[in-house]
Amino acid sequence: MEELRSAMDEHMELMTDLVQKLSSELRSGIRPAFDNFIGFFHAIDWKEPLLASLLTFHVVLLIVTIFSRKNTNFQMCLFLLTLLGVYFAESLNKFLGDNWKKFATQNYFDPSGVFLSVVWSGPLLTIAIIILINTLFCMCYLIVRWKKAEIRHRARLSRNKQH
Known part of the structure; x- marks a missing residue:
């Protein structure tokens, strides 16, 4: 012990x-x-037109996502577009890094893409996750409706067999 x-x-x-x-x-x-x-x-100078317009874009996209939550087909298109935006972030970072003098006061676009990942890909992935969660809730709701209809249908069939 x-x-x-x-x-x-x-x-x-x-x-x-x-x-x-x-x-x-x-x-x-x-x-x-x-x-x-x-x-x-x-x-980061958050008053730059590029960053202000990028922030506006993400806010508008979030608002569109929220207001279109009942339209599953549109949400799936939006989901694919957000993921395409993330997919092309590396190419976008290279392009913006080569041309930063045309629209920014300093070069934010490092070769590893940290800045663009934070201000572009991060919000797009967040919106994609919101769409995915909404889609899962819609699927659960549809499954419940389908099961209720199936139960009602079976009850009707059993009532008809008894009579």
Whole structure:
């Protein structure tokens, strides 16, 4: 019995150490990421026409997504278009990086595409996820309606057989 108690105590000490290490890594891991985000946010001139129009585009697309939530066919087209926008982000980043002087005051378009991923692909993926969740809810609603109709149909058939 004493061996079991010592094994349990040893195991608890090991688990405590692991939890403390994990929590310290999480605390130190979140702060640098937050600092990087704040630095990224302040390094960008958000009043540039390109960024203002891009923000407007994403807001309008989100509004269209919300108002068209009952039109599944339109939502699927919108879903495919948003994913195509993400797919062509690399080509768009290269094109915009080559021509940035025509529409921006500084070159935001690095070769790795971080800026475009944040301001272009991120919002498009968020809208695509919203469309996907809406489609799943619509599918669940249709399945429930179909099952209710099937139950009513079976009840009608059984009533007709009894008479």
